[in-house]
Amino acid sequence: MTEKSDTHPEKPQGPAHKRDLTRRKVVLATGAAVAAVGVGGAVAASASAEGTSAAGTDATASDASSDASSAESCYRLTGETTEGPYYIDADKIRKDITEDREGIPFTLRLKVIDSDTCKPLKRAAVDIWHCDALGIYSGYESMSGGGGGTPPTGTPPTDAPTGTPTGTPPSGGPGGPGGGGGHQEPTDDERYLRGTQLTDKHGYVEFKTVFPGWYQGRAVHIHTKVHVDGKLTDTGYEGGHACHTGQFFFAETAVLASADVTPYSTSTTTRTTLDEDTIYGGGGTQDGLLKLKYRKGHIEKGVIGSITMGVDPDETRDGT
Template sequence: MTGNQQNNEPKHKRDLTRRKVVVAGAGAAVAVGAGATLASGAFADETTSSVSASGTSSAEVCYKLTSETTEGPYYIDADKLRRDITEDKEGIPLVLDLKVIDSESCKPIRNAAVDIWHCDALGIYSGYESLSTGGGGTAPTGAPSGTPTGEPPSGAPSGGTGGGGHEEPTDDERYLRGTWRTDKNGKVTFKTIFPGWYRGRTVHIHTKVHVGGEWTDAGYEGGTTCHTGQFFFDETSVLASAEVEPYSTSTTERTTLDEDTIYDQSGTAGGLLKLKYNKKNIAKGVVGSLTMGVDPDATNEGTSL
């Protein structure tokens, strides 16, 4: 990934009063790996339970505001309206069960547009393949250690998901990116793969929540961005993923959750996912769930943090 992204770069500006989602046409085939098919069946019950665990009930306790983070330079504005963002990318199947609520009232926020985007199993971002260094190459002699050598870089880390300015896309690839609406209970589910890692950052997924816009035949238009955040994975799950191909072929130094410069160490309030998977065979798939407490009246674009 590029190392020339600096914190003093001009911030990317976009017209949020005219946001559009480009709907994937019927001819755009979405290839789902065999592992993803397995996860959708093997984890059906767990998906239901993790959703219901964060569902609305009289006993639900209102959440703290979910931490805001930087957008990073690799955001592409609501490019694909879809729930399955896997395309043909190899990796451990991951189902994300998310819920969006008003952090003050605890009421679900319906019809919000939720974006997610992340790198592939070897640290490459679609749309920016020429800027991504990734982690492919000769397989290392062992799995990434829980304690990487060296200190995390200050400022914008290599790979650019820190505070640097927005980069314009360098290619037309859009795998591992998608946008979908929340239902009447504030819930939305995505199907993807477990992300890999790259130098300077722990394993993570980016997200945005947009409200106040309009869903049309063309997609989602208008509104504001009330939340920009990231989802994180505990060290146990990441070390387990590192034993599975293609993650195991990565030669890239890994930053742990404790050493990451973006994660604020506040657990679920900071975006730490609740994970369910077979501890003896993570390759079968993972279900991650999280309730995001947001302020629907706020504007948090993540470009000036």
């Protein structure tokens, strides 16, 4: 896909007071419904926290405060971020992107809504891509990971972070993949932990994958793009434009819990916390902080992450 970048990270508020009042009326009228239909608690205004498992087991509290009320956040734009150097066009339409990667089972439930109308966007193409448990990106195995593409081994991180923030987004290449920097051409044919799906009539998609690991210079994260106005072909999703480019983030409590589980526990790569990350905006769910659910003390059994993304389908935001 050939897209042009939008240099304005936020869409201006409504052009007139009348429009703003109209939007607020829509929100007030639909706020309860929006809260009710969120899959797995995936409402943009819900607290960005680890909740409870399906069995009701208590999990840890969030490391970040919740957003504003659902009435206010319904029409907020989800924060835009850089695409990063390791994006590959949507060429694998699939739900399960795990392939042969080891790690904690992770289910990602997403809802995409129009930030103006609060209505779900149907048949929008949602891409996600992320590194494996040891920081390796498919398609770029020789460039990613702990600094040179070789999975590191050794002592897991503690609650005292070993990563030191640089103050600027990390560039592509060894030591800082997936953050800033220009696009890099793939170095191999692997495509694990990458996939695309079309939203259903309610704006939902769900992916099966593994809990991401970490690498030098970045907190644990997942990349995403939302495309509209294209079409599904035999080779993937073609045409249209990206109306959102962002990243999803994970609370520190969940990352530390994952560090006790193999293969995450074998990594000696320096780790950057959420607060230190130079890409995460600090705005909770509006900046991509996932709501997480897992059994306390048994994260290895699996994690569910959910969030609602508010996007403007008329804008082009490709993150480059």
